[in-house]
Amino acid sequence: MIRLDDVTKTYHGVRSTVALRGIDLEIAEGEFLSIVGSSGCGKSTLLKIIGGLIAPTSGSRTISPHTKEGSFAFVFQDPILMRWRTARENVRLPLEIQGSVSQKEAGITSVFENLGLGGFENSYPSELSGGMQQRVGIARALISEPTTLLLDEPFASLDEITRERLNDELLQLWKSGATTVQNVVFVTHNIDEAVFLSDRVVILSGRPGEIQEVLTIDLPRERTAEIRYSEEFNSLRRKIRSMML
Ligand SMILES: Nc1ncnc2c1ncn2[C@@H]1O[C@H](COP(=O)(O)OP(=O)(O)O)[C@@H](O)[C@H]1O
Ligand SMILES: [Mg+2]
Numbered sequence: 001m002i003r004l005d006d007v008t009k010t011y012h013g014v015r016s017t018v019a020l021r022g023i024d025l026e027i028a029e030g031e032f033l034s035i036v037g038s039s040g041c042g043k044s045t046l047l048k049i050i051g052g053l054i055a056p057t058s059g060s061r062t063i064s065p066h067t068k069e070g071s072f073a074f075v076f077q078d079p080i081l082m083r084w085r086t087a088r089e090n091v092r093l094p095l096e097i098q099g100s101v102s103q104k105e106a107g108i109t110s111v112f113e114n115l116g117l118g119g120f121e122n123s124y125p126s127e128l129s130g131g132m133q134q135r136v137g138i139a140r141a142l143i144s145e146p147t148t149l150l151l152d153e154p155f156a157s158l159d160e161i162t163r164e165r166l167n168d169e170l171l172q173l174w175k176s177g178a179t180t181v182q183n184v185v186f187v188t189h190n191i192d193e194a195v196f197l198s199d200r201v202v203i204l205s206g207r208p209g210e211i212q213e214v215l216t217i218d219l220p221r222e223r224t225a226e227i228r229y230s231e232e233f234n235s236l237r238r239k240i241r242s243m244m245l
Contacts, residue, residue, distance in 0.1 A: 081136055094140060
């Protein structure tokens with residue numbers, strides 16, 4: 001469990017920017033939560049605060065003993081792979097930094113399998129499609145065995161078909177129990193993606209970002225491709241869209 005109480009974030013530069021204001025949010029154990037809102041409304045800031053990457057200006061962040069500090073891993077829109085390292089060497093990098101290659105090297109193979117990257121271990125980033133590069137980015141995040149995975153518009157630069165495929169895979173990964181990931185916090189400005197993936201969707205208002213609504217997605221958990229064309233899906237999508245004017 002991760003809880004934010006009355007969180008505010010102000011960036012101090014030439015001008016001060018109030019990026020977030022009055023954020024109260026509780027993320028339950030095992031939950032898939034998405035954060036949507038227009039560009040510049042504070043989504044990335046909120047994600048970084050949830051993950052403990054930056055501190056709030058005021059207010060507090062509490063995590064339950066279950067959700068250990070250090071068990072958070074981030075995936076960003078650009079996977080920023082090192083072009084002179086193979087896929088496997090990129091995924092191994094966090095282990096090299098932690099000095100835990102010998103204990104965890106074996107885990108790389110299973111992470112590659114889980115992400116459909118089997119056979120691409122020795123490929124260089126330039127030899128991989130955008131979707132495959134992002135899979136490597138996710139693999140690199142998973143290798144440190146996080147319980148909470150935080151993703152910031154990870155599929156925004158991919159074509160729609162690849163994005164849908166990665167959405168399916170991410171859900172499989174989260175549900176299958178094949179990884180350590182329990183919670184997923186997912187930032188996107190794509191409404192369909194948020195509805196398809198989530199248990200709940202947080203809708204932020206324009207700057208300063210405040211929580212406008214937290215919508216429960218009560219679609220069945222077996223999220224098949226057909227669900228995207230259902231009446232319920234459409235009405236949830238319409239509801240979120242109307243709040244993002
Ligand atoms: N490091 C920073 N320094 C100053 N201002 C920032 C910084 N990061 C973000 N901001 C500002 O805070 C606001 C929210 O940014 P951000 O959280 O990145 O929004 P989003 O991810 O929704 O696009 C924006 O106005 C942005 O310009
Ligand atoms: Mg952002």
